[in-house]
Amino acid sequence: MKKGFDNQKYLETQSKKIMERINSFQGKLYLEFGGKLFDDFHASRVLPGFEPDSKLQMLLQLADQAEIIIAISAKDIEENKIRGDLQIPYDEDVLRLIREFQNKGLYVSSVVITHYNGQKSAERLKKKLARQNIKTYHHYYIEGYPTDTQKIISPKGFGKNDFIQTSRPLVIVTAPGPGSGKMATCLSQLYHENLRGVQAGYAKFETFPIWSIPLNHPVNIAYEAATADLNDKNMIDPYHMDAYGEVAVNYNRDIEIFPVLRNMFEEINGTSPYQSPTDMGVNMAGFCISDDEVCQEASRQEIIRRYFDTHTRVIKEECPVEELRIQEALMKKAGVKPEDRACVKAAREKEAKRHVYCGAMEMEDGTIITSANTDFMGPCAALVMNAAKYLADVDDSIHLIRPEAFKPIQNLKTQYLKANNPRLHTDEVLIALSLSAQQNPLAKKTLEQLRNLKGLQAHVTCALSPVDQNAFNLLGIHVTCEAEKI
Structure with a gap:
């Protein structure tokens, strides 16, 4: 197929950017990996030329410094949430990810079950992990998250979460899919590290939305289509605009959580290293698009594909009809209809x-x-x-x-x-x-x-x-x- 993305350039520029961010912190860095660490088929569909395991290849260069924490929501386990591309439940995917990482020579130190409330399905997963000598930790629902910063950054907020024991300077936090609680896991760890006198940093590596291309670029609209079940919305980052006078694209959850992260850094170091949620990221994908029209057309096809997928899930009563309405609105925004496929x-x-x-x-x-x-x-x-x-x-x-x-x-x-x-x-x-x-x-x-x-x-x-x-x-x-x- 015709390529629109320079994968080799991406590997080089992205690796360099991550190393720069690691070196900007001393002691320990929690790096949130959004999307799929490997098998990133969405990225390979909307950015033809992107290799599904590109992020994994970069991580392998840091294998001796890194350990991996996998986050999974107890709600997703209980609801038997399915990973769409592989058609397997999230809890099965956690076990698969552990095997894959270990086979590649990467160290998986633990699994954190977020939104934990004693669910029986979560307890079953814990037993399976124990048989593989994988430690399991619990993080809980915090009332007022993510806006009530005083409660969140307190013993009744992050303080009630388990502190995840880690041993390496670079901690990768990943998950089987979106909404698993990766960012909250990182923030909770920063809180607990601070209590123990450790200055830890945070950064975010997420391919989408791509901050350096327009808000309504088909690639970014395709990301909204991929996360319609979460009702994610791409937005202009207001903090970035205020700080630098530059337009950058981010999404609602990162923008909502930014005051929490900024307050935490201010409490830990007296100042925040980040002026905007876009600053938190290390994504260089937008600079590696080699043929914009190829990527635009591939993304339009993905938007239509997501519409059909959601339509089928509505019929099977696997999601509400409102999710289909979101997909229809996104197709209209992208200027496509089913027959354009x-x-x-x-x-x-x-x-x-x-x-x-x-x-x-x-x-x-x-x-x-x-x-x-x-x-x-x-x-x-x-x-x-x-x-x-x-x-x-x-x-x-x-x-x-x-x-x-x-x-x-x-x-x-x-x-x-x-x-x-x-x-x-x-x-x-x-x-x-x-x-x-x-x-x-x-x-x-x-x-x-x-x-x-x-x-x-x-x-x-x-x-x-x-x-x-x-x-x-x-x-x-x-x-x-x-x-x-x-």
Whole structure:
């Protein structure tokens, strides 16, 4: 795909900026890592060329100085909040993150459960962490947070939180998703460190919103779409404007919490090193955009994709309808509608002609590949097959899997596994294709093209099954789907 972001420049400039911030504090620095530390697929979608593990690569350079605290909200555990890109609950993702960090040679010292109130689901997670020798701490709901600074910075505020024991000069605070309490964890630690006579610093590393591009740039609007469940709002940073007379973009929660952080620094050091919430950040992503139009178009596609995702979640009663209204308003702000996603228009037109569920995928050269529901496979499986055949230059009329090969698989599904739908899902079709590839050179050629589907845009006119959704995620295809009308 055409790139709009210089990842190598980003690694160099971002690493330099973080080192400068670390050196500006003496003793200990709490560095809040917003977004995904790795697997940052949102950033890679809206900034084509951004590598999903870029932040991890920078952190590895500081591995001997750093330790990691993972924050997770007890409310998210109790509500079984799902990480959208991987389709796994937040508590499972905490365990996954620990394994991934440890496999990379990074030290995970502890997990802090925020908004803790003795929830049984949180207690179950604690037991799992204990079996892995991971310490668990509790942080509690503070009435008046984040505006009542006198209460927050007191024994009845941060004072009632557990002090998280740390041993290294750089403490990375990360989480499985937004709203987990990363910043509050850092601020609580500064309070407790001060009680112990330790001068600790704080900085924030969050890719979005990008402070150095316009407020209504599609990249920043896409961030609002990604956090619609939190009702985050991008804003002009008023503190930065007052301090420097310069326009900078931040978001409501950072702006709301800034007086708390400034007061804490003033109590600790007599003065605050930061004049604005934008000052707290170390984000250099905006300076590494190499083709603005590419990033704008990718972000418009992401805004539409988020709309479809929220629409489906509303139908499943996984979020309130107000969240969908937010997405509709963001599409209007970005000047897009669902049909501006080329694969959406093509899939809907195909369905209107065929009167069955259909799919469409936009290839890199602009070609639209379509599919339709058949007796053997659903539109998702057919779409992946048709797209791979196109890339392999295999004529659509050629059967890579013998029709009679489908029958035993369908019989297994319906007779033995008690499935109601005899059609093959994407993973089942690909297994059949891999078996055919043992004897059929064209099937092998087609199978080898699967890696080239990564990053392509797709749409189907029916709800996605979890199996098909997972297959598209693993293939790296950015898929949207239709849901019932509200």
